[in-house]
Amino acid sequence: MASVWNETHRMKGLAVGPMTTSEYGEWWVKRINDNVPGPSQKNNQSIEEHLRVIPSELEIIKQNFERRNAELEKKIEQMEEQKLNLRLDVDV
Template identity: 60%
Template structure:
């Protein structure tokens, strides 16, 4: 024969235990897992970091182009000076 429980199954001791209880369904990494995660973790740059890197790359390319143009300008200026000297000699 089955017994019928009368009253609340929530005793003060049970309520205290329930409040301290940890949800066992949530995985918690152990100390060993933390070290492994650090070895295999991949750093994903933020959108701002990607934009900054792209800006620096383009800026570097522009600086190189500016140097090339300045060199060409200097060479053209030298060519013009040489031509002036040649025409003055004649």
């Protein structure tokens, strides 16, 4: 029984132990993690710009509404000025 245990133990040692070639060892030391993008020369954004929050669809709709509302308020003011000017022309 001890003989079987010794054989099994020796086989596990071979499977787990350093059974690599010198080429593999050199590659392992020089390896590069290709999954992580490196810094790009084309895009020099700051971290803050890179991590800025993209507005939600609701926020975009709200911004468009506010912009359109401001445009309409300006038009109303212009029309009221024109109305006032027309009254002045009629009074003269």
